[in-house]
Amino acid sequence: MLSADNKRSKIDVQESELGATADIQEAVDAPSRTLPAIEFRDVHLSFDDKKILNGVSFTVRRGETKIILGRSGGGKSTTIRLILGLLKPDSGQILVDGEDITHYSEQEMMRVRQKMGMVFQEGALFDSLSVYENVAYRLHEQKVDEETVEKEVRRMLRFVDLEDAIDKMPSELSGGMRRRVGIARALVGDPTIVMFDEPTAGLDPPTARTICELAIKLRDLEDVSSIFVTHEMNNLEYLSSEYATVNDAGEVIYEMEGEKLCLINTEVIMLRDGQIIFSGKDEQLRKAEDPYITKFIRGK
Amino acid sequence: MNPLKNFIFQLQEISLLVWQAFIGLFRKPRYLSETIRQMDLIGVGSLPIVLLTGFFTGGVLILQTYPTLEYYGGQSEAGHAVATSLIRELGPVLTALIVSGRIGSAISAELGSMVVSQQIDAMRALGTDPTRKLVSPRIVALIFMLPLLTVAGDVFGIIGGSIVASNLFNQPANTFLSSVRIGITPQDLIGGSIKPLFFGLIIGCISCYKGLSTTGGTVGVGRSTTNAVVLSSIWVIVFDFFISKALQTVLDIGRL
Numbered sequence A: 001m002l003s004a005d006n007k008r009s010k011i012d013v014q015e016s017e018l019g020a021t022a023d024i025q026e027a028v029d030a031p032s033r034t035l036p037a038i039e040f041r042d043v044h045l046s047f048d049d050k051k052i053l054n055g056v057s058f059t060v061r062r063g064e065t066k067i068i069l070g071r072s073g074g075g076k077s078t079t080i081r082l083i084l085g086l087l088k089p090d091s092g093q094i095l096v097d098g099e100d101i102t103h104y105s106e107q108e109m110m111r112v113r114q115k116m117g118m119v120f121q122e123g124a125l126f127d128s129l130s131v132y133e134n135v136a137y138r139l140h141e142q143k144v145d146e147e148t149v150e151k152e153v154r155r156m157l158r159f160v161d162l163e164d165a166i167d168k169m170p171s172e173l174s175g176g177m178r179r180r181v182g183i184a185r186a187l188v189g190d191p192t193i194v195m196f197d198e199p200t201a202g203l204d205p206p207t208a209r210t211i212c213e214l215a216i217k218l219r220d221l222e223d224v225s226s227i228f229v230t231h232e233m234n235n236l237e238y239l240s241s242e243y244a245t246v247n248d249a250g251e252v253i254y255e256m257e258g259e260k261l262c263l264i265n266t267e268v269i270m271l272r273d274g275q276i277i278f279s280g281k282d283e284q285l286r287k288a289e290d291p292y293i294t295k296f297i298r299g300k
Numbered sequence B: 001m002n003p004l005k006n007f008i009f010q011l012q013e014i015s016l017l018v019w020q021a022f023i024g025l026f027r028k029p030r031y032l033s034e035t036i037r038q039m040d041l042i043g044v045g046s047l048p049i050v051l052l053t054g055f056f057t058g059g060v061l062i063l064q065t066y067p068t069l070e071y072y073g074g075q076s077e078a079g080h081a082v083a084t085s086l087i088r089e090l091g092p093v094l095t096a097l098i099v100s101g102r103i104g105s106a107i108s109a110e111l112g113s114m115v116v117s118q119q120i121d122a123m124r125a126l127g128t129d130p131t132r133k134l135v136s137p138r139i140v141a142l143i144f145m146l147p148l149l150t151v152a153g154d155v156f157g158i159i160g161g162s163i164v165a166s167n168l169f170n171q172p173a174n175t176f177l178s179s180v181r182i183g184i185t186p187q188d189l190i191g192g193s194i195k196p197l198f199f200g201l202i203i204g205c206i207s208c209y210k211g212l213s214t215t216g217g218t219v220g221v222g223r224s225t226t227n228a229v230v231l232s233s234i235w236v237i238v239f240d241f242f243i244s245k246a247l248q249t250v251l252d253i254g255r256l
């Protein structure tokens, strides 16, 4: 995993010294950084005559978090399923790290999926397997030796603060715990792209907050590119105005953007009737005049 | 979709699934331990009811046919009659029907709920091919275990028959069993164990397909479970006729 000092590359340092700027320049020039992590080019998809996506184009840059907003049934989960190659579009192109995966076979997709982590709407834990086996799933499939597996599983469960639940079965967990185990499972193997499908739906505010913090931590400390699907405005608030950093004591702390730093690595897109009706920063979203958007933000 | 188109579509999908499951057997990773677990679940798990069914079927066959045989003076052929009908027909078909009720429903319910709770998607997202991990082991286990279960059922059927014959009709077990031994031919035995191979395949692919093609939440799981059992039972019975006909031609059975 990448270390904390990496966060500079994604956070605009307003009062920067020269050294920091050079750092950014260097990072931007590396080829893996210039290629977007995910790119949609005019993607269309219908299910039985019903248009779900109608010409969707967007890019997720390296280390960027893209928040996708939209009503339920608006095609948000479908978008994520397309990136994972669980579905194929009717037309258009989908690129992952510059690689056109649109026509990849299941076999080829397996390789691409190695670098992706997916957090499903309800967790989608394997209920015949324990928490340990769930998180270890990917490593067990790759026949990694048990000692390494256990170390990695513990590390991941510590990341989501659930090490105590290691021997439990999914049915014994609360909704928030299931979601966190889902996150731990998705993060095994250090994916560089992580997708969250409504990870906070149906959770109480403090638990939802914890999950948003995990996403922020991944973005700022682990240099992960991510897609965060939600329809909850407070998630948007957290993700687009706070950043994670490590204090002198080595603890992860969350700070508000402001004088010192302004977040440039989080953007919002809004889907409506299969089209993107908004794309930009959260500040712009709040200023938008489109009645659909204002209604979505304020609920009336 | 009209019914015929739907039927052809499903047939195509099932063939594709079987083909992929078959191909999956020759590629790494292989899921040997999963296959053995399924064999245990399917084979050992179904053994008691298969034995029970076989036992009582053999018994009732004697109960119903013995008086008729006696009327024609053919009571010494009782064992032969029971063994032939059990080994050729009733053993394979009844075992397959029981297994399709017990295992077919379990398979489609399990896979169906994995689909609706997105566990199948999660599996694919984590880099596992569900066909290889879930479908191949189940089909292989069914194809292996069904013939064994059938043989066990047949044996218990003959035991059941001989117990009824000796207790209700006072025919010595020796007479009964030697009539069994003389009556059945190697062709009967071969035919009787080829059938369950096909039945295992039918039950396996229909239940896996129905489970994996579940849509519409928990209600959908119920629907696909019912469909899996109904369809596999029907196809077992329909195929039984055609396999019997083919076996008669190939092995020359069925002529006394």
Ligand SMILES: Nc1ncnc2c1ncn2[C@@H]1O[C@H](COP(=O)(O)OP(=O)(O)O)[C@@H](O)[C@H]1O
Binding pocket: A047, A052, A070, A071, A072, A073, A074, A075, A076, A077, A078, A079
């Ligand atoms: N496999 C499918 N077959 C048919 N319709 C589907 C399928 N998957 C999703 N849909 C439909 O596509 C629309 C978008 O679904 P989804 O992407 O899950 O929306 P959401 O934005 O709530 O995540 C919904 O109307 C849903 O009914």
Ligand SMILES: [Mg+2]
Binding pocket: A073, A076, A077, A078, A121, A197, A198
């Ligand atoms: Mg959704």
